Amino acid sequence: MSGKVLRLAVALPLFVTGTLGHYLGWSPPDLFTVLLLAAYVAVGYDVVLGAFSNIARLRFLDERFLMTVASAGAVLIGEYPEGVAVMMFYVVGEIFESRAVERARESISDLMDLQQDYANLEINGSIETVDPDTVSVGDVLVIKPGERIPLDGTVTEGRTSLDMRALTGESAPRDTGPGDAALSGSVNLTNMIRIRVTAVYSESTATKVMDLVEDAASKKAHTEKFITRFSRYYTPAVVASAIALVVFPTLITGQWELWLYRGLTFLVVSCPCALVISVPMAFFSGIGRASGSGIMIKGSNYLEILSGAxxxxxxxxxxxxEGRFSVDTVHAVGAEEGYVIEMAAKAELYSDHPLSETIKAEYGMDIGPEEVEYMENLAGRGIVAGVNGRTVHAGNRSLMEEIGTDFCADEGGGTNVHVAVDREYIGHIIVTDTxxxxxxxxxxxxxxxxxxxxxxxxxxxxxxxxxxxxxxxxxxxxxxxxxxxxxxxxxxxxxxxxxxxxxxxxxxxxxxxxxxxDAGIAMGVAGSGAAIEAADVVIMDDDLTKIASAIRISKKTMQIVRGNIVFILGVKFSVLALAMFGLAGMWAAVFADVGVSMIALANSARLLGMKNI
Known part of the structure; x- marks a missing residue:
């Protein structure tokens, strides 16, 4: 973009001087014509070259072609200031477009910086700086204050505070100590810690999130796809209309220069770049705004779905x-409470279900693998296992009914795990959640x-x-x-x-x-690669209010998209009609193209600055 700005800075004084000389009749007139032509070459040569390059590839019905034909045509009929203005303001529009996109990208720049390009690997008491790709699960990394964590791991030594903003949107640092998860992409703020790696680089949270952000651009909303298809037919139609506007009236009136000017004006107005640029920009801004709050939306199509849900x-x-269970009560029937917990815990030995983990934690004793001969998970009902030669069923009331065992129907408040040994009911465990x-x-x-x-x-x-x-x-x-x-x-x-x-x-x-x-939202998954794969929208922490935030952002995005479309088409069709009857000239056409583009881009980009949506 810096090259365009430099060329614009060179062309602007030439354009202003040449225009003043042209309209005020200064002498010699040829000098001011040369200044205007110099301004045209300085600011627009790459646009013209791009147009000819596309023509050679049979892809000439784009905005560069339209701008080149319109501006060059105006110059050829002696309307030098207007021809140069068309090209100059088109380049100004490109600069504004680049800046708007850059600003949108800056809104998710924290995400782009998630990945650390080195890791401090501890080997036999010494520290080596290595590529994160070479680190294996189980290796120990040293994370110094101010460093970004390169791979997911568990803290083994030290206490610190982690900046999780890029992952979850949390403004407050998270205190972390031994046994806590340390996610890649978070920044160590205070003290040195050691972590044991739990996922390789390609499977770590930062990499998953980066893949999510990069893939989002490929998933376009129906509105975006419609605009792409619309411009495909719209541009050839208006080019044909412009040719007809020049040819047929000229054959009748013989005033070819007048109708050529109107046809060129018609071409400038008809350029679809305002639509083609501002609609994707609005969706990109919506995704960027959401990402700043720890809401990862996998594509503009999901923004559209959320807005209408x-x-x-x-x-x-x-x-x-919370999903963090605790054993509230054990009701034993013909057995000791400890026996009920013991048999359930042993039956659940190879299960990683949260209820199983809670019961095993409550039992608190080591269980030898030789005590459990087999275990079968019964989907939606519980498990059956062979424990020290006995058959243990542990699960819900459906499982008890299935094996024909009488059980306590008065289950009380909480999740109940019924336990039967050799089909004899021995009690149930009440596990509570909040x-x-x-x-x-x-x-x-x-x-x-x-x-x-x-x-x-x-x-x-x-x-x-x-x-x-x-x-x-x-x-x-x-x-x-x-x-x-x-x-x-x-x-x-x-x-x-x-x-x-x-x-x-x-x-x-x-x-x-x-x-x-229609849209799957995964909650609290900063560290779950499975969640990022399965969901369409990923909320990186446990804040349920962010679901409503995602919907509000989506609705605001769609409001801006629709507003832009109505505004752009309304102005363009109005100026097109006026141009046909000679009531709008090239300056109005420049506004209908570049001016409208800049207004629509600014409207799209304001999503990024909205604090409360």
């Missing part, structure tokens, strides 16, 4: 609730943002699920669902949606629903 469906555990802080506020904000219908789909028991629904303000709660049942319910809800349906999940266990919904 009227239905939201939530997973419960880990989405509306509703996320801000969940009710988020539901209220979604209603204010235009979401008319909300539902919870969960495999948990009905009483617990309804309690969560009451706490957050969602009446439609569908509980006790197996995975295939959850998908059927989601599809039924989607059929009743007139706008679009979003599904909100934790991004790990909800991949099918995230993919099936």
């Amino acid at each position: 009227d239905t939201a469906v939530f997973d419960k555990t880990g989405t509306l609730t 509703v996320k802080e801000g969940a009710a506020e988020a539901v209220s904000e979604l209603r204010a943002a235009g979401i008319r219908r909300m539902a919870i789909l969960t495999g948990d028991n009905p009483s617990v699920s309804r309690a969560v629904g009451d706490a957050v303000g969602i009446e439609d709660v569908r509980a006790g669902l197996l995975p295939d049942g959850k998908m059927r319910e989601l599809e039924n809800i989607m059929e009743g949606s007139s706008g679009g349906t979003i599904f909100v999940g934790d991004g790990i266990n909800d991949a099918p629903s995230l993919r099936r919904a």
